[in-house]
Amino acid sequence: xxxxxxxxxxxxxxxxxxxxxxxxxxxxxxxxxxxxxxxxxxxxxxxxxxxxxxxxxxxxxxxxxxxxxxxxxxxxxxxxxxxxxxxxxxxxxxxxxxxxxxxxxxxxxxxxxxxxxxxxxxxxxxxxxxxxxxxxxxxxxxxxxxxxxxxxxxxxxxxxxxxxxxxxxxxxxxxxxxxxxxxxxxxxxxxxxxxxxxxxxxxxxxxxxxxxxxxxxxxxxxxxxxxxxxxxxxxxxxxxxxxxxxxxxxxxxxxxxxxxxxxxxxxxxxxxxx
Numbered sequence: 001x002x003x004x005x006x007x008x009x010x011x012x013x014x015x016x017x018x019x020x021x022x023x024x025x026x027x028x029x030x031x032x033x034x035x036x037x038x039x040x041x042x043x044x045x046x047x048x049x050x051x052x053x054x055x056x057x058x059x060x061x062x063x064x065x066x067x068x069x070x071x072x073x074x075x076x077x078x079x080x081x082x083x084x085x086x087x088x089x090x091x092x093x094x095x096x097x098x099x100x101x102x103x104x105x106x107x108x109x110x111x112x113x114x115x116x117x118x119x120x121x122x123x124x125x126x127x128x129x130x131x132x133x134x135x136x137x138x139x140x141x142x143x144x145x146x147x148x149x150x151x152x153x154x155x156x157x158x159x160x161x162x163x164x165x166x167x168x169x170x171x172x173x174x175x176x177x178x179x180x181x182x183x184x185x186x187x188x189x190x191x192x193x194x195x196x197x198x199x200x201x202x203x204x205x206x207x208x209x210x211x212x213x214x215x216x217x218x219x220x221x222x223x224x225x226x227x228x229x230x231x232x233x234x235x236x237x238x239x240x241x242x243x244x245x246x247x248x249x250x251x252x253x254x255x256x257x258x259x260x261x262x263x264x265x266x267x268x269x270x271x272x273x274x
Contacts, residue, residue, distance in 0.1 A: 035155035080105035132185025
């Protein structure tokens with residue numbers, strides 16, 4: 001999923017420090033982590049619960065022309081699974097379009113996604129074969145809207161480096177199966193994980209077809225109610241050095257611990273709209 005919330009909670013961070021698990025240069029008690037262990041800690045970050053936010057999606061074409069879409073987002077944990085419901089508010093051509101996601105923990109069950117198209121008054125279930133496609137004309141795929149299962153990838157710690165003065169791990173992830181590659185649309189990814197809070201702040205995805213690369217970047221990161229939140233991020237599609245398209249996501253009015261009932265995250269509610 002495009003998790004705009006990043007972990008850990010302050011209490012969890014204190015526990016990690018107490019156990020001596022935080023890996024920082026110059027810390028003689030630091031634990032040496034493998035690439036897989038680092039990615040597990042990325043996965044295990046606390047991203048908050050019962051969250052709501054307003055999101056602005058800006059679509060920028062190769063000529064710099066912009067289209068702006070406004071979205072309202074609800075998210076809720078159900079055990080180890082994550083439920084998310086999005087409604088497009090503006091402009092008129094996408095108004096009342098809804099997107100519902102069940103992000104299941106574990107490889108035993110494929111994540112479920114449904115897209116409601118008000119003009120057709122029809123809900124479409126996103127098949128696995130369609131998840132590599134563009135989400136609502138953006139540079140994000142449907143597969144980017146849920147977490148990737150760690151057991152479906154082989155991870156390699158490439159090196160420790162810095163991004164904008166912050167120490168990070170540079171990690172390569174390669175799908176273990178052709179099926180996983182086909183579903184996500186990517187044959188390889190490299191991510192940059194902050195060493196102080198396990199936030200992925202930069203990434204590069206090698207697209208299966210067309211010789212294209214997709215560059216992910218967290219432009220703004222804020223601590224809200226003890227939760228790390230990426231309040232601005234971008235995904236840019238390039239071929240060679242030429243930018244083909246870019247998507248900017250900005251989050252506002254981020255709130256946690258809201259009164260969200262599980263019945264909100266249903267197809268019936270998806271079709272009803274806000």
